[in-house]
Amino acid sequence: xxxxxxxxxxxxxxxxxxxxxxxxxxxxxxxxxxxxxxxxxxxxxxxxxxxxxxxxxxxxxxxxxxxxxxxxxxxxxxxxxxxxxxxxxxxxxxxxxxxxxxxxxxxxxxxxxxxxxxxxxxxxxxxxxxxxxxxxx
Amino acid sequence: xxxxxxxxxxxxxxxxxxxxxxxxxxxxxxxxxxxxxxxxxxxxxxxxxxxxxxxxxxxxxxxxxxxxxxxxxxxxxxxxxxxxxxxxxxxxxxxxxxxxxxxxxxxxxxxxxxxxxxxxxxxxxxxxxxxxxxxxxxxxxxx
Numbered sequence: 001x002x003x004x005x006x007x008x009x010x011x012x013x014x015x016x017x018x019x020x021x022x023x024x025x026x027x028x029x030x031x032x033x034x035x036x037x038x039x040x041x042x043x044x045x046x047x048x049x050x051x052x053x054x055x056x057x058x059x060x061x062x063x064x065x066x067x068x069x070x071x072x073x074x075x076x077x078x079x080x081x082x083x084x085x086x087x088x089x090x091x092x093x094x095x096x097x098x099x100x101x102x103x104x105x106x107x108x109x110x111x112x113x114x115x116x117x118x119x120x121x122x123x124x125x126x127x128x129x130x131x132x133x134x135x136x137x
Numbered sequence: 138x139x140x141x142x143x144x145x146x147x148x149x150x151x152x153x154x155x156x157x158x159x160x161x162x163x164x165x166x167x168x169x170x171x172x173x174x175x176x177x178x179x180x181x182x183x184x185x186x187x188x189x190x191x192x193x194x195x196x197x198x199x200x201x202x203x204x205x206x207x208x209x210x211x212x213x214x215x216x217x218x219x220x221x222x223x224x225x226x227x228x229x230x231x232x233x234x235x236x237x238x239x240x241x242x243x244x245x246x247x248x249x250x251x252x253x254x255x256x257x258x259x260x261x262x263x264x265x266x267x268x269x270x271x272x273x274x275x276x277x278x279x280x
Contacts, residue, residue, distance in 0.1 A: 015239070016214060016215045017207075017208070018196060018208070018212045019215050021196070021197065022145065022196065022215075063237060063238075063239065064239075065239060092221060092223075093225065093235055093236060093237055095226050095231050095233075095235065096232065097232050098234045112226070113218070114144055114145055
């Protein structure tokens, strides 16, 4: 589905260790078991990691302490050094209104909790394909 | 509730009809999730320790190993967050954003009547109690 060299490093951002583990397992089952996974407990931790590590795909929760997912998304998309990084939002508050706003802020996709390996597979494929098409335009 | 627990932990729950006010035993693990917008109230989830341990063990893929209490509490919080989001998706129009707060362990540790509207789910005699607190939240759920 995806070219295997498109995504090498995932950054998973969620204040719940259970949610991070579930998302990581879904990504692994979706065919990315051998990739690097970095975890952060909130947007601020993720932001600090992004200052030092090249990340290909960020998968973030929305509702977190310290710095939430929306603020993290806004920071990323307004900072030229990291603005091209793909961001997928995984949230329990996903609905069409929320999704439209997050896509408007630059999110590549929005998934509602609970996520499944099949949904992660489809979403990563779509995001990867759209990313390649944008590069080719 | 039934779908979320089955999808995440591969445990089949059955809903139990309640004729009287539900009482949450003191030894149950409890978690509270504030509903912030556009409705206000709280969602509460209480779990029998043995059932929460099995849910946590299944989600983390542990065999004989015991999950830590931190993992069990985090699992309860994430379950409530996911169930709360699923409930709000049903009762809030899709054109309106909704907001939930962060899950917290409620202050009172003792045996208490579950406030508001409660639903009890069972797996092999072990119970999960889901309660909705807040008049406008309850009204929307009852519609």
